[in-house]
Amino acid sequence: MLEVRGLTIAARGRNLVRDLSFALPDRGITALIGPSGCGKTSVLRWLAGILGNGQGGLRARGRLLLDGAPAAAPHPALSYQPQGDALFPWLTIAQNAALGLTVAGLPRGKAMARAAALFAPFGLAGCETLFPAQVSGGMRQRAAFLRTIVQDSRFALLDEPFSALDAVTRLAMQDWLLARLRDRPRGVLLVTHDLHEATGLADRILVMAAGPGRIVADIPVPIPRDRRTEAAMAPLRQSLKSLLLKELPR
């Protein structure tokens, strides 16, 4: 169980996120949705330990608990996947996939072997020695997921992982991700602004509102995945939509 307690993120004296608390179970997908600017990405970046990177002036206060014990990000139990695939163009797909393991100190050969074992189930067999520029966007995204999953961390933090894909590939990739997570279950925190994505994938949806960022609803989605038809999900999407619209600043 991963817990965030009393997270406040301030930018230049203004609170971007205020007193945010939630828990992430060891299994299942939790979607974090909200209007842009509500700080959902900042929450994810804080969990990944990269909030201070780049965007200067962001200051965070809050506690991260792993099974009740205080933890500090970046933490090996949490693996982060940035928006876009962030594959290094000068590494082969296999080397990219093994990046997290080699950075964690695993010898190169062992890391490559562990990543190689996942290429077939991830539908990437034969791509090992290709470079990212030589494969399609969908394949690149698969490789990015492989890089995240192979780290065998207990939790995965995904920042809009499908946003760079076209609509058809996105639908296929969502099903594909669910299948991969069934084989290798873990706790997933999925940041998205796509209601279809949230209602299609998540076991639970956290709705954030802006100004300052806070969680306004915690909605479980008990419907099994095979029965999540357009019609079945419409009422949930409608209520989420009205919830988000209500919180928009006028």
Added chain:
Amino acid sequence: MLPRIPPSLILFALLLAGWEGYCRLSGASPMILPPPSGVARALLAERATIGGHALATLSVAALGFTLSVVFAFIASVALHGLPWAERALMPLFVASQTVPLVALAPLMILWFGFGLLPKVLLVVLVTFLPMLLSLLSGYRQTPADFRDLLVSMGARRWTVFRRATLPSARAPFLAGLRISATYAIVATIFAEYAGARRGLGIYILAAKNNFRADLVLAAVVVSAALTLALLAILQLADRLTARGPQERPDA
């Protein structure tokens, strides 16, 4: 099918033909404007002498250039790690580039004598900054995603630098290297012109003083060839060390 000839080669041949034709038709004195054939004859006749001088120039340029690459790399790593040092030193570096070579070359000879040191220093001075700037700008082009990803994996500063920042700077660095390489031979000749025992610069000076325009031009041809050879070596190094199908924008 006709073999494909690069347009630059055709243009070059046309220019040479025009020059040759002008010299024949106008009856210009070969003392003032020797035709290309005259330059070629002079080059052939003096090839041993010019070759020796060219070798001296090449060794100075290569040594200076190599040192410059090493210095630029060390300086870039230091300045990348210490942003305040970059802000403090950069104006100084840029100002150093505004000193005219004509003024600097004789001073270098005056301070450091006729040996290797002043010439190497001049080459370093001329070629250092383009490389440093290209490295620093390459470091800055590192995608933020790459850095975020590595830090979230628990990478320390040095690992981030080695695995993301340095490889990102590869293409800009090679561009800077090509710019610096074209300066290296010219700077060496300048230094030799101000005073040397051997080298193309001093050879050109002597040929000019003897009114041998053909020999001056022959030396110029050799210096151009040296620069092109240096660029070809860089191109080869680029090919050999390339990782992946990267687009190669020409600098």
